[in-house]
Amino acid sequence: MKNNRICIWLVNLLLRKKRMTLIEIQEEWRNHNTDYSIALHRNTFISYKRVAEEMFDININCDRRTNEYYIEYPEEISNSPINQWLIRTASSADVISRHKRLADRIILENTFGGEEHLDAITDAMMHEKCVNILYHSYWMEAQNFTVEPYFIKFFKQRWYLIGHCHERNALRVYSLDRMESASISEISFTMKNKNFPQVIYNDNFGIIHGDEKTKSHDILLKFTIKQGQYILTRPLHHTQEIISRDENHIIFKMHMKVTLDLVQELLSYGSSLQVLSPDCLINEIRKTINEMYDLYK
Secondary structure, rough: OHHHHHHHHHHHHHHHHHHEHHHEEEEEEEEHHOOOOOOHHHHHHHHHHOOOOHOOOEEEEEOOOEEEEEEEOOOOHOOOOOHHHHHHHHHHHHHOOOOOHHHHOOOOOOOOOOHHHHHHHHHHHOOOOOEEEEOOOOOOEEEEEEEEEEEEEEOEEEEEEEEOOOOOOEEEEEEHEEEEEEEEEEEEOOOOOOOOHHHHHOOOOOOOOOOOOOEEEEEEEEEHHHHHHOOOHOOOOOOEEEEEOOOEEEEEEEEEEEHHHHHHHHHOOHHHHHEEEEEHHHHHHHHHHHHHHOOOO
């Protein structure tokens, strides 16, 4: 685990500094890791460099004219959500682990669990094997399912498996924290469309994907200027664009399916948001607000 953190630290350092000599890297190491017992000698550095190259599928080259190390095509890391996630989480973990005395002053939100099943599921995905899961939903007793694991998704502190369930003969979503067990099956499958995750969630928000009959809509959202500034920095969807803006409001347009996840997300913005279209989304918002109002009459 520590070795992986060191590799990620090295990649993060070169992304920030662009080009560095080994002496400069060693100096950064001493300043950054005074509590680590590992000295970054040349052979140790070369070893971590090789692991980092394999971990991120990159090349860390050395310019022999200046003896500076640099990442070839760093944009390949910047454009990879997984690599970005690895760097950010590992960098945060590294900082926190070196400042454990501040444990009572660093407040974190835990995931809901299920990480122990990731290894079996990802192995099955790599080898195109089904997974056998014992799944305990919120409204039924635990049941066994055989699932073709298409992809996994992390959303709002939960890990989800999305795949074709043999017993249901349909695409299903399974929360890993509701799994009692997960193991690789001997049953093989072929994922015909390698872009399937993008196809499913390209016009979706959250984890609920709807079915083939669920249509996508152009959605217009009118935010107060204060909330709109936040949405600018944290887009709700990759199709988000600004339609108009004045001193009081920002109107955004995005193209998505109307799902429960989207409705719940929009309701969380309260009176700082007005849905302008489509009518089906306005009706869902109005229905939920009326039901809430009835509870507090």
